[in-house]
Amino acid sequence: MSTALEHMVELTRSRDRELVDASLLTALLDLLPSTRRVLLWRVLGEPGQPQQWLHCGRQDRGDLVPATELQLGDQGEPPAFATMPAHARCFASVQMLTEPLPDGVQVLVPMASEREVEGVVELWLDAPLDAQGERLARSVLKIHRNFLSLLEYSERDTLTGLLNRKSFDETFLKATVLEAERLFTSDADPRRHAGLRHHFLGVIDIDHFKRVNDDYGHLIGDEVLVLVARIMRSTFRYDDRLYRFGGEEFVVLLTAPDDEAAGAAFERLRLNLENFVFPRAGRVTISTGYSDVRPGDTPQAAFDRADKAVYHGKENGRNQVCSYRELVAAGLLSESSDSSDVELF
Numbered sequence: 001m002s003t004a005l006e007h008m009v010e011l012t013r014s015r016d017r018e019l020v021d022a023s024l025l026t027a028l029l030d031l032l033p034s035t036r037r038v039l040l041w042r043v044l045g046e047p048g049q050p051q052q053w054l055h056c057g058r059q060d061r062g063d064l065v066p067a068t069e070l071q072l073g074d075q076g077e078p079p080a081f082a083t084m085p086a087h088a089r090c091f092a093s094v095q096m097l098t099e100p101l102p103d104g105v106q107v108l109v110p111m112a113s114e115r116e117v118e119g120v121v122e123l124w125l126d127a128p129l130d131a132q133g134e135r136l137a138r139s140v141l142k143i144h145r146n147f148l149s150l151l152e153y154s155e156r157d158t159l160t161g162l163l164n165r166k167s168f169d170e171t172f173l174k175a176t177v178l179e180a181e182r183l184f185t186s187d188a189d190p191r192r193h194a195g196l197r198h199h200f201l202g203v204i205d206i207d208h209f210k211r212v213n214d215d216y217g218h219l220i221g222d223e224v225l226v227l228v229a230r231i232m233r234s235t236f237r238y239d240d241r242l243y244r245f246g247g248e249e250f251v252v253l254l255t256a257p258d259d260e261a262a263g264a265a266f267e268r269l270r271l272n273l274e275n276f277v278f279p280r281a282g283r284v285t286i287s288t289g290y291s292d293v294r295p296g297d298t299p300q301a302a303f304d305r306a307d308k309a310v311y312h313g314k315e316n317g318r319n320q321v322c323s324y325r326e327l328v329a330a331g332l333l334s335e336s337s338d339s340s341d342v343e344l345f
């Protein structure tokens, strides 16, 4: 058995959130000897709105690789909050709960910082935890939470809480390389690829934002940015990645079956914003340009295509969603020849 200290070193070694979660599962399984299985659940959605449980990992005693390190793939729709009542009670009360299982007990431990509860860790044990086991579980979770907070601080935009530009390249490459691996190495049968979701990158720019600042002042401008970010969060799926690139420019990396479906998601955001009355600035609209992400794309190449499409939208009336692919097909944009794409496949 490894020592607690060795596990703490492992837990704080990687900057990759999924690997940090995987180290947490390994540490709990190893440090609490009567544990047979560990699962990690996070809660999605803002309080007061419908919330769901996101399964973030599982490890069974004897597994060589935690399920967080394996590709979890498309897990389907996450279960609704109320469908897991014991977990919901643990989450709401921020208390450790012990429930009987046919051949042991299930211990639910809240994952919480001083400010918020994030999820629940589920332990399957032969017998209830003693006081020392409970203390150990709480301490390991606290170190995990503190380390994630440090990571998030460096990855997030301080005003809106969205991912910042600095974290874009890394998350873009991780998401798209994983997809390419799935496409090209997992299965040669093209029929299996038909239902796959593909990545699309959208650039979103608030229209005439300078006027908001000029008319109402920077503080109200900042309020608009915070509310736009909130509407973005409630519009897109839980696994889409949302960034603020600076100023009034936002980026979304999402998955969709095709160009049309991606366009529909961006159109939903456009409409949600068009219909929202900002408390002090009134009506604000956005222009969006998006492009599919292509095999071998650099983050910059994908961004440049979406940026050309948003520029077209700005030049042609604003408050609209423009598809790079459609603009090229219609002869309104020419396919970039100076693309920095690297052909990997």
Ligand SMILES: Nc1nc2c(ncn2[C@@H]2O[C@H](COP(=O)(O)OP(=O)(O)OP(=O)(O)O)[C@@H](O)[C@H]2O)c(=O)[nH]1
Residues within 6 Å of the ligand: 205, 206, 207, 208, 209, 210, 211, 213, 217, 218, 219, 220, 221, 222, 225, 246, 247, 248, 314, 318
């Ligand atoms: N309040 C606030 N304003 C910002 C921030 N960052 C950039 N800005 C302002 O955003 C405005 C951007 O203006 P422009 O680039 O001219 O674009 P626009 O007025 O939105 O016009 P179009 O994009 O052409 O529709 C400028 O007034 C910047 O000062 C910020 O963090 N907070």
